[in-house]
Amino acid sequence: MDDAKKPGLDRRTFLKGAVASAGASAAAPLVVAAADAEAKPRGAKPAAEAGEKKGHVGLEVIDRPGSDFMVDVIKTLGFDYMSLNPGSSFRSLHESLINYGGNKAPELITCMHEEAAVAMAHGYSKAAGKPMAVAVHGTVGLQHATMAIYNAWVDRVPIVMFAGNGLDITKRRPGTEWNHSVQDPALIARDFLKWDDYPMSLQHFAESTVRAYKIATTPPMEPVLITADMDLQEEAAGGSPTIPKLAHSVPPQGDQAALAEAAKWLVAAKNPVIIADRCARTPEGVKHLVALAEALQAPVVDLGGRMNFPNTHPLYQSGKRGLMHEADVVLLLEVADPFGQFNTIADPSKKLTHFANKDARVINISMQDVFLHSNYQDFQRYLPADLAINGDAEASLPALTEEVRRLVDDGRRRAFAERGARLKDAHARSRKRALEEAAVGWDASPISTARMSMELWAQIKGEPWCLAVSDRLRAPRALWSITEHHQALGGAGAQGVGYCAPGSLGVALANKAKGILTVTFQPDGDLNYSPGVLWTAAHHRIPILYVMFNNRAYLHETMHIQRMAGVHKRDVARSHIGTTIDNPFVDYAKLAQGYGVWAEGPVTDPAQLAGVFRRALAVVKSGAPALVDVVCQGA
Numbered sequence: 001m002d003d004a005k006k007p008g009l010d011r012r013t014f015l016k017g018a019v020a021s022a023g024a025s026a027a028a029p030l031v032v033a034a035a036d037a038e039a040k041p042r043g044a045k046p047a048a049e050a051g052e053k054k055g056h057v058g059l060e061v062i063d064r065p066g067s068d069f070m071v072d073v074i075k076t077l078g079f080d081y082m083s084l085n086p087g088s089s090f091r092s093l094h095e096s097l098i099n100y101g102g103n104k105a106p107e108l109i110t111c112m113h114e115e116a117a118v119a120m121a122h123g124y125s126k127a128a129g130k131p132m133a134v135a136v137h138g139t140v141g142l143q144h145a146t147m148a149i150y151n152a153w154v155d156r157v158p159i160v161m162f163a164g165n166g167l168d169i170t171k172r173r174p175g176t177e178w179n180h181s182v183q184d185p186a187l188i189a190r191d192f193l194k195w196d197d198y199p200m201s202l203q204h205f206a207e208s209t210v211r212a213y214k215i216a217t218t219p220p221m222e223p224v225l226i227t228a229d230m231d232l233q234e235e236a237a238g239g240s241p242t243i244p245k246l247a248h249s250v251p252p253q254g255d256q257a258a259l260a261e262a263a264k265w266l267v268a269a270k271n272p273v274i275i276a277d278r279c280a281r282t283p284e285g286v287k288h289l290v291a292l293a294e295a296l297q298a299p300v301v302d303l304g305g306r307m308n309f310p311n312t313h314p315l316y317q318s319g320k321r322g323l324m325h326e327a328d329v330v331l332l333l334e335v336a337d338p339f340g341q342f343n344t345i346a347d348p349s350k351k352l353t354h355f356a357n358k359d360a361r362v363i364n365i366s367m368q369d370v371f372l373h374s375n376y377q378d379f380q381r382y383l384p385a386d387l388a389i390n391g392d393a394e395a396s397l398p399a400l401t402e403e404v405r406r407l408v409d410d411g412r413r414r415a416f417a418e419r420g421a422r423l424k425d426a427h428a429r430s431r432k433r434a435l436e437e438a439a440v441g442w443d444a445s446p447i448s449t450a451r452m453s454m455e456l457w458a459q460i461k462g463e464p465w466c467l468a469v470s471d472r473l474r475a476p477r478a479l480w481s482i483t484e485h486h487q488a489l490g491g492a493g494a495q496g497v498g499y500c501a502p503g504s505l506g507v508a509l510a511n512k513a514k515g516i517l518t519v520t521f522q523p524d525g526d527l528n529y530s531p532g533v534l535w536t537a538a539h540h541r542i543p544i545l546y547v548m549f550n551n552r553a554y555l556h557e558t559m560h561i562q563r564m565a566g567v568h569k570r571d572v573a574r575s576h577i578g579t580t581i582d583n584p585f586v587d588y589a590k591l592a593q594g595y596g597v598w599a600e601g602p603v604t605d606p607a608q609l610a611g612v613f614r615r616a617l618a619v620v621k622s623g624a625p626a627l628v629d630v631v632c633q634g635a
């Protein structure tokens with residue numbers, strides 16, 4: 001008989017086999033015991049023994065578990081969402097959130113990987129301007145979450161995380177619960193957490209959670225972690241714990257006298273340059289920077305950690321290293337890598353070149369020295385500053401601008417006007433050059449990233465839009481009109497790949513309530529870390545357009561291997577080994593459809609982009625996610 005037509009296992013034969021093997025199996029009773037243990041709430045006495053009210057699993061009812069109080073605490077902090085991948089170490093808190101808390105403020109967002117849960121919160125916090133909460137299974141969940149926490153740490157983004165854990169060994173179920181317990185859950189992430197605590201009472205939980213929120217949202221903003229002990233969650237809430245009020249701290253302005261001195265230098269400078277990175281925390285920050293730049297008619301280089309300055313403004317001069325050759329005073333505003341603005345290290349020769357004017361005086365306004373950890377090296381190489389001002393850049397700008405305005409006399413005003421006119425010309429020239437560059441390979445296939453970007457821009461420019469990850473492609477930064485703080489949200493922070501897909505979804509979740517259309521260019525390697533985010537997008541109906549920037553490779557790494565092969569004088573043509581994503585190609589449209597997301601592609605003909613983007617945007621505007629797979633060249 002043909003194999004496909006043979007009958008399968010029939011029920012009678014199956015049962016006979018099962019009975020015969022059950023007697024010999026030592027594992028069977030253990031399985032039953034484990035299942036039984038699974039059903040009992042921790043700390044609850046069997047109802048028969050207790051002679052008390054019965055819950056639906058026949059056990060003592062705990063009317064008010066500690067986790068209900070934890071929900072009361074969490075609700076005072078105003079979270080809209082909490083992302084999670086479920087884990088029994090926080091099962092009581094989870095149940096309290098959905099039943100006692102009504103799954104509202106926060107509403108749970110189901111994620112398929114803890115890294116995705118944290119990266120979503122990272123993107124959300126930047127777009128919403130307030131933190132999102134995350135719950136993780138204390139050991140294994142936190143192990144998965146760590147790289148995403150590190151990205152948020154480097155990006156100075158506040159996230160409030162809760163980890164479940166069981167500390168008391170007499171309460172732990174044998175087996176898994178021991179494997180998933182730890183003395184100190186936060187240890188694995190402590191190098192990139194601003195603060196953490198393991199509360200031992202409900203009062204302690206309330207105080208530490210409110211404190212954690214305040215610490216996370218005080219610049220420099222960073223992730224924090226509170227461990228919710230299983231027994232504290234699951235046992236009846238004792239005592240009369242109270243919830244302290246949340247106090248927001250006012251971001252610190254730099255010292256007034258130091259700002260006055262900085263203003264003197266800037267006003268007197270012939271060629272001042274302003275460099276901004278994670279400067280604007282809010283839309284006000286953009287306005288403040290525009291005011292300072294206009295008062296000085298000074299060029300602004302926006303490094304793009306946040307959207308700091310409109311790229312349509314004539315004083316926007318990003319990407320112009322030549323400015324630094326002439327600069328006599330440089331103002332750094334929350335710049336992640338100050339040394340890198342003056343120096344470069346060639347790769348692979350490691351030859352150091354100081355490309356800026358050697359005599360330039362440096363003013364650095366930053367919160368970086370206020371809070372650092374030693375192990376991870378995100379602080380970059382040391383740059384001596386002539387005037388180092390500890391303070392929040394956004395909060396310091398108005399006072400600095402006031403001082404500048406006070407000092408500008410007619411003579412300086414005339415010089416500034418001339419400088420402004422020169423910069424206006426330079427701005428127009430570089431926009432023209434960017435347009436010409438974008439037209440190169442316009443009809444090529446694989447499609448150029450510039451064509452892909454500009455076809456999308458043509459369709460979204462009339463909408464309120466947001467580019468969720470804005471540090472990858474050059475064309476949108478150079479040619480889209482980026483004028484509002486919410487339109488460009490920087491990148492992963494630490495370049496840990498795997499941020500773009502979930503981070504963008506977190507941005508889209510925040511933008512949903514504001515009616516902002518979220519688009520993102522999604523690198524292929526990045527999506528493959530956590531493709532389950534597509535299911536989260538479909539399940540929670542989060543409108544977002546993922547445009548796959550599919551170069552079918554870990555292309556940055558291909559280029560590194562090429563460089564090494566060149567240095568070693570060996571075959572460059574083999575650099576695809578271990579760095580490309582082909583043979584077979586991944587069908588991203590099918591992948592997305594499998595997760596319930598509308599998708600089309602692969603698109604290889606640039607002439608088809610307009611049509612496919614139109615269809616995809618109609619889906620997104622109806623409130624659902626969509627993905628378009630574009631086969632691209634370049635990185």
Ligand SMILES: Cc1ncc(C[n+]2csc(CCOP(=O)(O)OP(=O)(O)O)c2C)c(N)n1
Pocket residue numbers: 147495496497498523524525526527551553554555556557634635
């Ligand atoms: C977690 C992590 N693993 C590995 C790397 C090294 N890495 C840097 S760029 C890159 C390629 C990413 O591929 P893709 O997202 O498709 O972007 P492309 O380089 O193709 O533009 C990799 C693997 C990293 N930065 N982060």
Ligand SMILES: [Mg+2]
Pocket residue numbers: 523524525549550551552553554555
């Ligand atoms: Mg790629």
